[in-house]
Amino acid sequence: DLHMGMVRQLYGRYYELFPIHIAWVHTKPADYFVADRADQRLEAEHVARVRQQLGYLLNDRENRAIKTIKQIYWKRYRRSADRDEQLIAFLGDNPRQRLCWSGASGRIPTLRTNSSSGKMYSLQRRRWLCCRELLCTLGFPVVPEVALSMGVPVVPVRDRARAKEICGNAMHFGCVCVIQFLAMACFSPRRLSARDGRVPLPNDESESED
Structure with a gap:
């Protein structure tokens, strides 16, 4: 065991300043968030590759839209929307007011100008196009x-x-x-004459040769 009295005598004022120095330079949990945007994207790409689906990247509104689409699909067809490989729904609209999907027609919905922000989502694959x-x-x-x-x-x-x-x-x-x-x-091009040095085009009244 260290003799604290001897330590104080040997190091003097340095021993007194040490607790103050520790309180000033110590780190907190939030100090370790040093990754830049590139590091965060690489981490997200790794998670996406491992999970093989991008559903965890959806926001609350999009998740609510998917939940509503599943309810409507079950009510109409009495089967799970997650098992329909051909089902693609547009998440840019409120499905209760404007349901834009391939459930009825079997075709991908028409792309609109807000397709840059909205997502064409496949419920079976759990990712968007x-x-x-x-x-x-x-x-x-x-x-x-x-x-x-x-x-x-x-x-x-x-x-x-x-x-x-x-x-x-x-x-x-x-x-x-x-x-x-x-x-x-x-x-059609304007009829050309022989003086132009080009062969004139046949008119509609000319008879076809046998």
């Missing part, structure tokens, strides 16, 4: 299978904000092609 998947619903070639069928290269999707903006302000890629075809069918 990411920006790449939303672009895929609009016919954009973001996967090799779609790009191969369209004969175009794959569109790289990395900027989430830009992809969300496109999703809320675009129509289906196939609809755009139809509109372009209709626009091209509504006009």
